[in-house]
Amino acid sequence: MKTDTIKRVLGYTAPYRLNLIAGFVCALLYVLFTLLGPVLIGRAIDQVFGPGNVNYQGVVFYLALLAVTVLLAAAFQWVLNVCTRNVSAWAANDLRRDAFAVLNRVPLKYIDGHSHGDIISRMVNDAELVAEGLLQGLTQLLPGVATILGTLCVMAVLNPFIALVVVLVTPVSIWFAGFVARRTDGFFRAQSAAQGKLSGYINEMVAGQSIVRSFGYEQRCFEEFDKISDELYETGLKSVFYSSITNPGTRFVNAIVYAAVAVFGALSAISGSISVGQLSCFLTYANQYTKPFNEVTGVLTQMQTALASAERLFAVLDAEPETPDAPDALEPKKCEGAVRVENVAFSYTPKVPLIENFHLDVKPGQRIAIVGPTGCGKTTLINLLMRFYDVREGAIYVDGNEIRTLKRNALRGMYGMVLQETWLKNATVRENIAYGKPDATLEEITAAAKAAYAHGFIKRLPQGYDTMIEPGGGNLSAGQKQLLCIARIMLCQPEMLILDEATSSIDTRTEMLIQQAFEKLIQGRTSFVVAHRLSTIQSADVILVMNAGRIVEQGTHASLLEKGGFYANLYNSQFAVE
Structure with missing residues (x-):
């Protein structure tokens, strides 16, 4: 079900593929210049040969190159954010527009059979959550995948053995994130449903405020509101709490990756297989390699909320439309009134x-x-x-x-x-x-x-x-x-x-x-x-x-x-x- 939802959401980004391609290119360039940083830092470190034996000219040269790469990486990251924000906003707008068009085509029994406040919540709140989730996903996904692949390639070139250690430990982090995500999915669906229910109740009470007050219904109104609000609080608390375990869990696994690189890298440096600058480079790459996992799991709550909201919007899109007019339907110019x-x-x-x-x-x-x-x-x-x-x-x-x-x-x-x-x-x-x-x-x-x-x-x-x-x-x-x-x-x-x-x-x-x-x-x-x-x-x-x-x-x-x-x-x- 989630896979189908993801495909349908991504389908709304297809008309804006030029922005996606531009974002992907910027992500590659951003990652490329980011990956150059540790190499330049390692080489600058290697210009220090010992006490009183420092190649200052070489240090300055590599630090100048480092400054240029940092500036270029920042520029391409900014363009990446602009492209992905545009795509997410446009895609969510198309989704909202399609849902509104469906509301004008469904039979009246659909409108009569659903809370008007819940429909409004789907059109406004859920569409906004989809936009935010899509933005976070694209912003983290494009550079994240490029960073993981690029870092692995560079590490494999520098030292295949240490790169193999990183690859062997990584699946544990992915498995843990998926394990928690599967078990919190129901909470996010319940949270979205509770949000729609609360919006419907607020809409109903605000519209009938004069009746509420004339019948002295305020206290019962507060009690009913508290009941629905508590339901939203409970579902929201559980979904956020359980999903929040993901990020610390993956960070723990990634810390093990970092420690493994540090241990095997230090042994390699002692044996003379790599220099101290290369060890520094490896440690930085290990940190960069695990960073995308941490970032994705950090926004996992928002992404799951977005998918739950997307399902509610797609439920509107999938509503059975009013029976269409027959191709040969008549359109009389005059009406006698019989x-x-x-x-x-x-x-x-x-x-x-x-x-x-x-x-x-x-x-x-x-x-x-x-x-x-x-x-x-x-x-x-x-x-x-x-x-x-x-x-x-x-x-x-x-x-x-x-x-x-x-x-x-x-x-x-x-x-x-x-x-x-x-x-x-x-x-x-x-x-x-x-x-x-x-x-x-x-x-x-x-x-x-x-x-x-x-x-x-x-x-x-x-x-x-x-x-x-x-x-x-x-x-x-x-x-x-x-x-x-x-x-x-x-x-x-x-x-x-x-x-x-x-x-x-x-x-x-x-x-x-x-x-x-x-x-x-x-x-x-x-x-x-x-x-x-x-x-x-x-x-x-x-x-x-x-x-x-x-x-x-x-x-x-x-x-x-x-x-x-x-x-x-x-x-x-x-x-x-x-």
């Missing part, structure tokens, strides 16, 4: 049926009101009409075309939708109203705002139509946000309308004015109105009364009251006098 629902069955979970044997026949221009108790399937019907969810059985037709034979954008473009739950983006008032028609002129936007009775409060805003709306519409009231959403639909002038409690957050006087505006907008258009206040839908052509996913009654307001059935009970329950 809607037919034939024997539709749908459920969010297979074991809990919701809508069964649903039939509906809507003529062009009809106004359809949908009423019923909470959970009866009203909003679900809207989701099916817009094809946010696909039916399990049966079919839905628009103008005689089964909606699965239409392009989704074409189908959804036929409807204008105002929901009870408003959504505004962090942009100006003008941009939010023109969301569905970006090329609209200011005059058109103003006319739509006036039709929605939003123009008055917009002019009172600090910059009028150019006022920035805070994320989530924090600087607007619920009613003002809903008026802007209504203005957005007024501007688009869609062929069909869906109004799901579109005036629930608006005062009674403004609601009456909005209803008048809707009357004008609805004229000649097929419209579906979901309402809890039955007084707002008395003029509907057809009222569908739903209960438990079925249409239990159907007719006009007067005929349904006269019938004295389910609708009459609902209506009377709203207007009964104690």
Whole structure:
């Protein structure tokens, strides 16, 4: 699993291979000049022949060369860091962009089935951790491999026997690092999951802070936060503690390598096989050889965290996308507004049926009101009409075309939708109203705002139509946000309308004015109105009364009251006098 994850992460670096090649060349040159240092130091030492017998000219010469090599090594290391940082940042950006693109292609059930805070955590925190882990990996890997190979080659040339001692002891260090890494993998996965869970909870509590305080939920909120935070603390502590053993362990093994080189090198110097300067050179090389192992194990915690985060991002990338439009999908230029629902069955979970044997026949221009108790399937019907969810059985037709034979954008473009739950983006008032028609002129936007009775409060805003709306519409009231959403639909002038409690957050006087505006907008258009206040839908052509996913009654307001059935009970329950 980790191997596949590493391959996929490295695959994101492929488009930037020129930077990788430049980084690799710089790594080789950096290592080359670094390896020259011990040789020059050894030769400078060998210019000291004994007390009072020093070749100062030779010492200065080799020290000058040493200074040049140090400067060049530093320069190439700087270029290496620039190249690897660019590659890691670009690769993580591509990964984040691909994940965000997938979120715009997955069906709504994926978004509804995951904590929004956890999704945000994956897109922001996990992508950043991948970038940092990739940077550390490339920064340590490229020069590290070159240093190990280069040092071995130089040591083998100088003294094959001592080089063999180093090679024989090295596998112990590699085995120990791998042993610890395999056993800490689960901790890092649990840590990433806990981070996502905590982000989701914080997002939920911050968004509902007014409700939290109004119900006095603060203490329980703190307790739940502490519980999740402690879970993150425990998993984080275990992952960091156990992985931190790796670096001291490998350093201990590498110290043995250094000691072995020192002992065998000293014996060789005593026997005359190598000079004192060469012994110094060997000891420096032994230290350089073990340094990459120490550095890699030192950042192993970060690299494992990055891989765990990458797996969470790849889980988003691997989410099953929305069923693509058929190659021959239709894109009608006009919409008459005839809607037919034939024997539709749908459920969010297979074991809990919701809508069964649903039939509906809507003529062009009809106004359809949908009423019923909470959970009866009203909003679900809207989701099916817009094809946010696909039916399990049966079919839905628009103008005689089964909606699965239409392009989704074409189908959804036929409807204008105002929901009870408003959504505004962090942009100006003008941009939010023109969301569905970006090329609209200011005059058109103003006319739509006036039709929605939003123009008055917009002019009172600090910059009028150019006022920035805070994320989530924090600087607007619920009613003002809903008026802007209504203005957005007024501007688009869609062929069909869906109004799901579109005036629930608006005062009674403004609601009456909005209803008048809707009357004008609805004229000649097929419209579906979901309402809890039955007084707002008395003029509907057809009222569908739903209960438990079925249409239990159907007719006009007067005929349904006269019938004295389910609708009459609902209506009377709203207007009964104690």
